[in-house]
Structures are given as structure tokens and as C-alpha cells.
Amino acid sequence: MPAVVENMFDMADMVNPPLTYGPNENDIPASKVYGNLTPNPKILKENNLLPIANIWLSEFKDVIKNRNFNNLDKLIASHSAWKDHMCLSWTFHQWYGLEKIKSNLTERVPNFDLSNIEIDKDADYRFPTGVSLQTVHHPSNHNPVPIEWVQVYIKFKTKYGTGRGLLRLVSSDEKDSEFNGGLRLFTIFTTLDELYGNEQQLGERRPLGVNHGQHVGRVSWLERRKKSFEYGGDKQPTVLVIGGGQAGLSVSARLKVMGLDSLIIERNQRIGDNWRKRYSFLVLHDPVWADHLAYLNFPEIWPIYTPKDKLGDWFQNYADSLELNYWTNKTVVVKIIDNDSKEVSILKPKHLVMATGHSGEPNIPHFKGEDKFKGKIVHSSQHSTGKEYNGENAIVVGSCNSAHDIAQDFYEQGATVTMVQRSSTCIINAEKGAKVSLAGVYDQEGPKTETADMIAMSMPYKLMNLVHQQHFRRACTLEKDMIQKLTAKGFKLDSGYAGTGMYGKYFRRGGGYCIDVGASKLVADGKIRVKQGVEVERFTEDGVIFKDGSRIDNVSIVVLATGYSNMRNTAEKIFGEKVASKLNEIWGLDNEGEFRAIYRYSGHPNFWYAGGNLTIVRYYSRLLALKIIAQERGMIENLED
Template sequence: MSAEASVKQPSFPLKAAAPPSFDIKNRPDPATFDATQIVSDFITRLQKTLENPTASNLQDVMFPDGFWRDHLFLTWDLRTLRGVEKTSEYLSEPATLKKLSSVKLTPSTGNYKRLPLLDASNASSINITAFINAESDQGVGEGVIRIFLDADNNWKAFTIYTTLIKLKNHTENAGANRPHGGLHGDQSSDPRNWKERLASSSEFSSSSPTVLIIGAGQSGLTVAARLTQLNIPTLVIDKNPRIGDNWRNRYHSLVLHDPVWYDHFPYLPFPETWPIFTPKDKLADWLEHYASVMEIPVWTSTTVGSSDYKDGKWTVSLSKNGEERTVNPAHVILATGHAGEPYIPSFAGVENFKGNITHSSKWSNPERLKGKKVLIIGAGNTSHDIAQSLYANGAFPTIVQRSSTHVLSSERGLPELLGAVYCEGGPAIEEADLLAFSLPNAVLKFFHQLITAGMKAPEKDGPTIEGLNKAGFVTDDGPDGAGLVMKYYDQGGSYYIDIGASSMIIDGKIGVKHGKVDKFTEKGILFQDGQEVEAAEVVLATGYQNMRTTAGAIFPCVKDSVNVVAGFDPEGEFQTLYRDSGHPGFWFMGMNLAHCRFFSRALALKIAGKEFGYY
């Protein structure tokens, strides 16, 4: 068994950034602060500064190493600028100046959850977090500012975040702009009802979609929902017979490791009766339901044939249930998942092994392995889930760990990671997303370093980590000690959110073999340390290739031009995802449900801006 080597993600190094901390002179009594008035006064100063955003002027409202994170609002890209010099350069670019000419920043009102929040719990770091509204000549935006009291009792911004949420003259079909739904007056020219019109438009018999999306999972459906509400004709195709089969066909015991309040879909959040952790089949059915309710045109049992891009248009041949169709979209979005095709490492001697070798994406039916030894190569979430399922069905699983793994408990660790932002009874999902994604990733990394260090305490995950290490399972603290989230961003895997398998490893119910594979033998695997471990079956929980590889396989014409997907760019933003891919008219969409929910709007608006002539 062999496959093209996994494309590595050359993520640029991201240095953690700590918030300001001062020995505040003549520290005022926080009880005397009027947070709303302070924010209002600060915004007035900021607006004045933006009229002439030189580095010198910015230092009056920003810390010298402060951040401005911008998602499409000031320019048509995802950017994070650190320091007044770079921020000044960014704000002075011709394209930015044009949009800033009519910008207005004002505090949000009318929603108590968006009132400024004063934090004076730390004597050396008094700060206010406030939501803002923004407006430019092209659109409407929102954002969050975090201002701190400096050593001289002046309020300055450490982080400013702006994001485009609405285009002027091209708003979504939602809220006050929702469709009427009724058919009144003379219908003689078109007597079809709503359902019949929808069915007809979804066939694209006499027209082509403006956007073609490959993959009807959460990535494809969320961005399709955004695009259709912007009146951009969009078609989603999927090779499976049913929407949701990408989850429905995975291993029997799979349940999401993220909680429900982190995983809501745009426009249509999960109901209050939804379980905290979503079972795979329930998510699969929800995807099918979502596509129906959001009226997203989806063609199942459809694959891509030949493709070409010329003069701003694609020519893509599709096979729909054996019927050949050709479409000419302006944009193609690859939404086959943050990870691409299954990564199957090349091992010597696989032809000698008498048992089955199966990648985790195709693995199922653990009950057939009762009483048998099974080796699982890989030590992330999937490997642990499969090992736990095997043990429950009477098998003898052993995890083969070739490198270290970051482990965080679901019960104690996830509440630490998600805090009071994503939790039962927490902020509405729109507010939660603004709070979470407004933080530059460098600042997020600093906070996660603190969380990761704290989780090693005896009353938290410390005993579990110690027990795993004693059992031979090697753990790590993530990149620069920043834990699970940064490891996900940097590497896309090599972590485990513990839902029970760790204690089974400690107790010896799940075996561990840490080491490098030398070769497969007739009975199992020989490791480089000379030990041979026997098995009736080997499961490859080895992850997936980079989406760039999938793009080249499906669309050969983009193979050498698209950029590596994910990891960080030099500014700390995600590479390629939701942004220009390196090939015109070709886009990547992926990551977990929360990122799909949030960044689907950015990608949809980026495409809409191009289609409607904003840039």
C-alpha cells in the first residue's frame, strides 16, 4: 500500500503576544469608571486619528505593539497588522483609504450582551472589551476593541478587530430583507408554486451556477447557504448518494468532541434539545435537513470529470447519476474537508501481512474482531475512539504512537478552552464568534499557553498526563506550550480530547507501543527497536493529506498554482483557506464547524464582492 506523500504545512512561526501590563500610577478606583463613556470617548479619538493615520498619530490611540485584525472590511483580504508602523502602512494603502473615507465607528446599543465589559480583576491590567459597529463606502461591519489603561492612565487599544458583515446594495435575504413567500396577482406567465420554482432552478437546465462547490459536508453547505442568501446561483455536488454520508459512513462510535454551543450552523442553530456532543448519524441527518431548509441546490452521486479555466470561467464536466453535464461557473470552491484524501503511509512488507489493513476513514464493525489483537497506527482522536470501541467489543487494541500527542480532558479541559464565550447560557453565537475570532492568533496563543500550563495541575489533568507517561504514552504541551488549539492550527492533528480512553491506557485495557515501524511481517509489525507485535488487523488512523493534494487530483489545472492550505502566514492568519488560493476563481473551505460557521461569511462576501464589482 502506498500513496503520494502528505504535503507538509510550512506554517510560519507564530510568537505569542501578551496583553499590556503596567505599574499604574495613581491607580483610579474602577468603581468610578463609566465604561460606556470611556469607550465612546476613545472611539471619538480613534475616528480623529483615522483621518491621518500616521504611526505617530496612532501611538496616541494604540500601544506601539498593538494589533489591528481586519477581515475584508478595510481591504478584500484577511489581515493582522502588529505595531503602529505596519498598521499605519496598511491604513494608508490606496485601496484602504478609499474605504476609510466614510468609516464610522460607534458602540453597539440595544443588546445588553454587547455593552462594554470592564475587567479590573488584575491591578496591573485594567481593560475594557467593547463591541463596535463600522461603516464604509462599500459595506457594514462589526468588530471588537480591547482598550487598556496605560502607566499614565490613558486608554489605548491593544487589539482592534473589524469584519465585513454586509455589502451595501447587496444584502442577504434575511431579517428585514427576507422574501415575501406569497404569490399574488396574475400568475398566468408562470403558474408554478414555490416548490416547483425551487426544483427547476436547482437543475440549472438553462443556466450555469456562478459558484460550484465540491463537497456537501459542513464546509460546502455553510458557504453555500451564505452565497444563496446573497442571490448568487450556487450548486453543491457530492460523490455520495446522500447528503451527510461523509459522516454517516464513518466508524460506528464516532461522536463530535466539540460541544454543541461551539458547533451551531449559520442561520439555523441546533435546537435546545440537542445533545452536548453530537453523534455522527445525528449530524449527518442535520446536514441533510440543513440543505433542505436552506434550499441549497445539491446534486448527490455526482463527480467531477475534466475541467479547464479560461477567460475568467470554468468549464467543468460532471457526471450526475451517470448523466453527463457541463457547467461554466466563475468560481469553484473545494470543500471536501480541512483534510484531503486519506493519508496512507508507505510501509515495507505490507504484502506479507496476512490480516486486513484499513484506513480509519473506511473502518467499521468492531464486533467482528472480538478476542483478536488489533494495532492502530496513529495516536489522535480517531485512534483513541477506535481503540475504545474495540475494547468495548471484546478485542485487544494497541495504539502505535510514532510521535508525541497532546492530551486534554473533555470534562475539565474544554470548559477551560472555551471559557464563558462558548458555554450553556453564554453569549448569543454571533457575539461569541466576535469575541473569539477578534483575538489575533498571537494573543490567543499567549492565553492558551497559560491554560495549558494550568491544566497540568493535580486537580486538573496532571494525574492523567503522569499516568499516560508511565504507561509509555508520550504527551506534549503543543507548539511552544500552547496546547490543543494551536496544535490543530499548526499541524491539523496529533491531539486527543479525552473522553475515556486515557484511563483505559493507564489501566492497561488499551495497549501502547511507542516507536517507529520497521516493516510489516506475516503476523504483525516489526518495530525499529526489534520488537514484533502481532495483530489480526491494522487500522491506519494516520490522518489525511493536505487539501492542496486533493485540489490537484480533482482539478489538474490548479495542481502547480494553488498554495499550501492552512497553517499560519507571516501575519498569523490562516494560509489560503477562505482567501485567494493562488489560482483565480478557485477557493478552499474547511476546518471545524465553528470555523465553517464564521468564515463561510468571509468567503461568501469575498466572492460576492468580486461578482458585484466591489473590487
């Protein structure tokens, strides 16, 4: 059992809090936002936001320019946090507390030369001044003051490129209010956007596409395109990307648009087959606004939830439209082998990106007697449809996204299905709870995708925990009836780590949750049976016996929705133990609240990991591309910082 901590708000201060089994029941305490400041919400009037934000920013710019960091005492709250993605280092950091921030600015600003900080009025069409008031809770018996902050979009320059960011400023009634506009910094986020000399070839920088005039021996676009796929010998890719899914495509697209050559190696016959080959009725559980790929949004007619085959076709179209270089039907085993001709290609890239899926290889447990079982045992990654099992018994081992989808498919195809839930699951409904977390960011009324990503990624982990707690609390209110019905059926629910729900689980382990699209009602109605808290003991010729002695007979198929192993295992399989032994843990958060190794230093020079859902890969692929290019240009002295 996880450790018991009575106050969930105390757990919000932990990078990796314990698992809990119910929502946080209270609003965010004022002390978590205002610290020891005395709030002065009266100054936060709509027509006053821009002037007071300008006063604060003017003083802040002066401190940064003159490097007189002691004056930050009047501008930054003692409990504040600075989250930085490659503007003040070449990696990801979160610094907590005024003294820690001052120390890092003293050390890093001279090397990275943060300057030209301005309000970005083009970031969000909803707030043309670049400044807005964001209210989480209105005054209540729990909090006599509102839980709110002034949100300010910023843009700036560094020694190496341009960046964007987001400020959260809280009202303060301290004696130095004239100096800082009555505001103190609560959180700041800074992220590198472009490198000088490798600016993204977009908009007015887009390629001409033709060379007008007379050119003897002119070569057509199609001929050049075919030639671009040829590698080997004197022509070597700077970056070899293993995997042509969303991560591989996104990294390759970022590198191309920034001017660096890459080649994707995909083991399937076509780009997009990693989605096409999954179970037949799979549809993305995140809405379209969260799922755009970099540089090429889905069209306005695109459905809110994307069918997996439609997404696979889009991936192929994406690779061709962006003129990415890829080899399909190839297997990397140190050398590259054509799966049909068995021809071997030798490539010598400078960098290698593992983009085979952040979860790695299918995790396939084995059981006593499985060789005697006359039915079918498959991992969820191998399952297609339950159509052939009408009128028969099916078992799904697991209780997260894939397990729910597959169990629903079996039911709809006329099978009798039992879901084996071994531990607990965090469930959130796609139409109710999930929309709470995405509202105002990834929805029809939200800002442009790049700004939405910045908002989503801008929260340091302590604030992220607090906000996720409130989102899950609201989701539980909306889904109260279903929660009661699932519990009554013996399905064990959890609320994620410290009540942060599904998103807290995703960022820390990449699993353990389900975005419900219909299966929960089938469980609640008893149409999908649940066997909770037991493991499979052994197989018989026609069924399964569990460790509690119970059994299910006359079983035709068992689907193991048991997840995936660590991507490091895939690296070891391809490159051997010598390489894998140097690689760091991939998923989860480090002691500052940032991803451990994915999209950053892996432990092995020039070896990088990329993976995650479409939102994650869209945002972090840019940073990885910038890091690789900066290293190629000799800007980086220390890969770990």
C-alpha cells in the same frame, strides 16, 4: 527535536513557535499587555467603563474621520495590534506596532473609507452597554497589577458595506489621560459583515414566500424547487462547490442568503454521508454551542455532543431547509459524471470552491509484506466498528482523535488493542480542559453565536498565543493525575507549539492532538496498550514487526489512523498538475499569523478552498462569500490584498 527557548512568553511573539513538552508555569507578564505604559487599574470601575470608553472612541473617530493619524500616538499603545478581516483590504491582515498601524491606515482608509464607528450595544446580552472589563489574572506576586482590559464591541461602515469589531483597551496613567479617557488601545479587530446591495436576506429582509393575487399558470413552490436543481446549457451556476460537508454547505448557504447562485456537487448518495460513513461510535468532541451552522442553530433539545449520524441527518435537513442546490452521487473529474447512469454534465461556473475537507485525501502508508497479511488493513476513514473482533488482537497506528476513538471502540467490543504512537500527542479532556478554552464564549451562558465567533477570531496571534498558553496551563492543572498516569504508561505528551495546547496545534497544522472522551483512562489503566516511538517495519502473515525488532502476532486488523494528505493533492487529482501547480500552501499560518490560502486567494484566480471544523467554516464562509461577491461586482482590484 524542536529548538529550545527558555522563556515561553518570548515564544508567544512567534507566528510558528517550536513544539514544547510542558505547560507555561507563569501568569502573562504585565509587559505583554501594558508594554511601556504605566497601568492605572483604579479607573476601571464598573460604573466608569462606558464613559471612559466613549471618551477614547470619540477621539479615535475624530482621528479616522479627519485622517490625522499622528494623533493616534495618544490613543494607541506602541505595542498594539490591528487584526483586519476585509474592512481595510480584501483579505486578512495583522499589523503590529503603532507605526505599522499608522502606515496602513494612511494607505488604506482613503480607499475603504472607515466611518460611523459606534459602540454596539446589541452584540452581547451580558453587557448591555457594549463595554465590559475582562480580567485574565488578578494581582499576584508575579504581577503587582491585574492583567485585564476593557472590551468594547463596535460597529461601523466602510465604502463597501457594514462591519463589526472588538476593541481591547488597557488603562494608562500617562499625562494625556484626559484626551483618551485614561485608555490606550491594546488590540483592535475589524471584520466586514455585509456588502451594500447584497445584504443578507434575514429578519425583516426575509423573502415573502408567496405572490398573493391571481396568477394564470401559477407554479408551485415544489415545482420551482425541482427546477432549481437543473443546470447545464444556458443555466450555469455562478459558483460550483465541490463537497457537501460542513464547509460546502456553509459557503453555499452564505452565497444564497447574500443573493448569489451556487451548486454543490457531493460524491456520496446523500448530503451528510461524509459523517454517516465514519466509524460507528463517533460523536463530535466540541460542544453544541461551537457547532451551530450559519443561520440555523441546533434546537434547544439538541445534545451537547452530537452523534455523527444525527449530524449527517441535520446536514441533509439544513440543505433542504435553506433550499440549497445540490447534486449528489456525482464525481468531478473536470467533467461531472453521474456515478449510477454515467451521464456526463458540462458546467462552466465562474468560481470553484474546493470543500472536500481541509485535510484532503486519506494518507495511507504502505509497508513491506502487507500483501502477505491475512488480516485486514484499513484507513480510519474506512473503519466502522470493532464488533466483529471480540477476543482478537487489533492494532491502531496513530494517537490523535480518531486513533483514540477507534482504540476505545475495539476495547469496548472485547478486542485486545495496541495503539502505536509514533511521535507525541497533545491531549485535552473534553469535560475538563476543553471547557477552560470555551468558557464564556461557547457555552450555555455565552453570547449569541455571531458574537462568540467574533470574540474567538478577534485575537491577533501574539495575544492568542498568550491566552492559549494560560488555557493549557489551567487544563494541565485540572488533568494533572491523568497526565502523570499516561506518562507512566509510556505515552508521550506534548503541550503544542510554545505551550499553546490543542488549539495552537489546530490552527497551525489541523492535527496532532486529541480531545479525550474516555480513551485516555483506558490507556492509563493499561486496557489500551501503547507502543511508543517506533514505526512499523513490515507485516507477516498474522502480525506486525516493528523497527525496534519487537512484534505483535495473531493480529486480525490494523487500522491506520494516519491522517490525511493536503487538500492540494485532491485538487491535482481532479484538475491536474497544471492547475495544482499554481495553488499555494493551504493550512498553517502566514508571516502575519493568518491562514495561508484557505478562505483567501489560493494562487489560482477564482479557485477557492474551504474547510475546517464547524466553528471555522461558520465564520470564514461568510468572508469567502463576501469576497466572491465583491469580485463579481468588480470591487476588487488585487486578489492578494
